[in-house]
Amino acid sequence: MSGAELKKVGLKVTLPRLKILEILESAGDEHHLTAEDVYKILLEQGEEVGLATVYRVLTQFEQAGIVRRLNFENNISIFELDTGDNHDHLVCLKSGKVKEFVDPIIESRIQEIAKENGYELSGHSLVIYGTLPQESR
Template sequence: MSSADLKKVGLKVTLPRLKVLEILEQEGEEHHLTAEDVYKILIEQGEEVGLATVYRVLTQFEQAGIVRRLNFENNISVFELDTGDNHDHLVCVKTGRVKEFVDPIIEERIKEIAKEKGYELSAHSLVIYGTLKDDLK
């Protein structure tokens, strides 16, 4: 996403917005970041941005459809870029680590269930909770 894309969604191009966007893009789909995670990365990069600014930027991005805010059972909001795709999540209950997955069989079955029950599917959310084997150590 570029500064032109920010303008298209009605956001002024500012250094904090560009930096937060850059972090979200660099982390890729394996990372779902809290506002605090983004803030820590900015501090490590030597940026002078406050935590309140990070929260404000992420909220603005959410309202503009740039990011999705995900709230899992650990009561912590994590953010991911809204790429428009449909995927589901695995959450480690010990560490809070989030992994994405797509399973065509599950996707098809969800559509079938909605149809069987008389629903026109508009969206769905599937979250699987467990403990990642590597985190058991």
């Protein structure tokens, strides 16, 4: 996403917004980041952005539909780019590691359950909690 796209969703283009967006876009497989993770990366890059600014920008991105905030039982909120796809999450209760997955059978069954109960499905959220083996954390 570019500065022009930030403007399109109603956000002023600022250096902190661009830097935070860049971090989210370049996170790769580990793209489920807490605000603190983003803050630490900014510090490692030599950026002088406060943690409050990181939270504020991530909240603005969430309101603009750029990111999704996921709140898990371990009292951790993570952020991921909102790519428009539908996926579910596995969360390790020991390490906090988050992995996403898509299962066509689960997706189909959720649609069936909604239909059986007279609901028009607009979305869903499935989170599976467990513990990874020590060597995988």
